[in-house]
Amino acid sequence: MTGGFRLATRGSALARTQSGMVLDALAERSGLPGELILVKTEGDVVTTPLAQLGGTGVFVSAVRQALAAQQADVAVHSLKDLPTAPEPGFRIGAVPEREDVRDALCARDGLTLETLPEGASVGTGSPRRAAQLLAVRPDLTVVAIRGNVDTRLSRVKGVRLTDESNQHMSGGLREDLDAVVLAAAGLKRLGRESHITELIAPELMLPAPGQGALAVEVRDSDDERTAALAEALAAYDHAPTRLAVTAERALLSTLEAGCSAPVGALAVFEDGRLTLEARAVRTDGSEVFSGGASLELPELAGDEAEAAAFELGVVVAEALIERGAGDLI
Numbered sequence: 001m002t003g004g005f006r007l008a009t010r011g012s013a014l015a016r017t018q019s020g021m022v023l024d025a026l027a028e029r030s031g032l033p034g035e036l037i038l039v040k041t042e043g044d045v046v047t048t049p050l051a052q053l054g055g056t057g058v059f060v061s062a063v064r065q066a067l068a069a070q071q072a073d074v075a076v077h078s079l080k081d082l083p084t085a086p087e088p089g090f091r092i093g094a095v096p097e098r099e100d101v102r103d104a105l106c107a108r109d110g111l112t113l114e115t116l117p118e119g120a121s122v123g124t125g126s127p128r129r130a131a132q133l134l135a136v137r138p139d140l141t142v143v144a145i146r147g148n149v150d151t152r153l154s155r156v157k158g159v160r161l162t163d164e165s166n167q168h169m170s171g172g173l174r175e176d177l178d179a180v181v182l183a184a185a186g187l188k189r190l191g192r193e194s195h196i197t198e199l200i201a202p203e204l205m206l207p208a209p210g211q212g213a214l215a216v217e218v219r220d221s222d223d224e225r226t227a228a229l230a231e232a233l234a235a236y237d238h239a240p241t242r243l244a245v246t247a248e249r250a251l252l253s254t255l256e257a258g259c260s261a262p263v264g265a266l267a268v269f270e271d272g273r274l275t276l277e278a279r280a281v282r283t284d285g286s287e288v289f290s291g292g293a294s295l296e297l298p299e300l301a302g303d304e305a306e307a308a309a310f311e312l313g314v315v316v317a318e319a320l321i322e323r324g325a326g327d328l329i
């Protein structure tokens with residue numbers, strides 16, 4: 001690598017926006033100029049519901065290929081899309097500070113989970129969101145949807161996306177749903193916050209493991225990486241976020257579940273303690289298994305803290321399995 005660094009990501013609006021933020025942060029910290037490399041991925045092309053697409057990480061592998069082929073020096077992923085199994089040859093070089101972890105209801109006419117009329121239609125492609133929606137509102141009709149954030153928002157009755165880049169969509173899209181559920185983080189990063197009618201409390205809906213967080217991935221051993229970029233990555237890493245997502249992802253992998261499993265988890269670091277809450281829900285919402293534990297973590301940095309956070313996830317997962325949650329996954 002000479003001069004600057006190249007950063008690979010997907011071509012979606014969300015991926016470009018959040019990668020632009022990472023690029024600016026690393027450029028500022030390293031003093032190097034950065035270049036965005038956009039990669040087309042299978043998850044963007046195929047229209048099968050994501051929950052049916054074989055395997056995990058459809059969004060991730062093409063971006064990793066660019067990294068492996070030395071077409072880029074770092075790659076940016078939404079952490080919740082990153083499979084929990086470590087991929088040989090890669091490691092997470094930085095986990096930046098997390099955005100809002102919550103799921104957001106975007107409903108017509110300012111409606112909320114409480115005020116949506118009986119039988120209202122709510123779009124989501126996520127079994128986790130569907131299951132938790134039905135657990136609190138069994139009367140709702142969950143409609144499987146997918147596509148990028150704007151495509152999903154456009155399904156809601158009365159929603160108008162105002163900026164020019166989306167004018168071309170306004171004709172073709174159905175406004176057929178009363179609401180959709182999306183990650184607040186994505187909506188905020190894209191400047192779509194105004195469409196949120198309720199930030200859903202984690203007590204009602206636990207987010208996906210890693211939701212709201214990003215992973216900056218690098219090649220495992222990289223002699224080419226400049227010291228300036230390595231230092232910038234270390235400085236950009238946010239230890240409380242890293243530990244939280246480590247616990248959430250350890251839970252998910254111990255449950256042998258993937259990103260489309262009906263499993264919610266949220267770890268929060270506060271006052272020297274890491275607290276993990278998790279929930280596995282039957283897809284029709286009829287059965288809920290909950291668990292949680294907390295751990296004192298006096299030292300934030302280093303392998304020991306990381307291992308302790310991982311263990312927290314394992315312990316909570318094992319408790320869920322003991323209660324019978326394994327049947328749901």
Ligand SMILES: NCc1[nH]cc(CCC(=O)O)c1CC(=O)O
Nearest residue numbers: 078081182183185186211212213
């Ligand atoms: N699975 C797609 C995906 N991956 C990351 C986000 C949002 C941003 C984030 O959670 O960090 C989204 C869209 C959504 O779930 O609404």
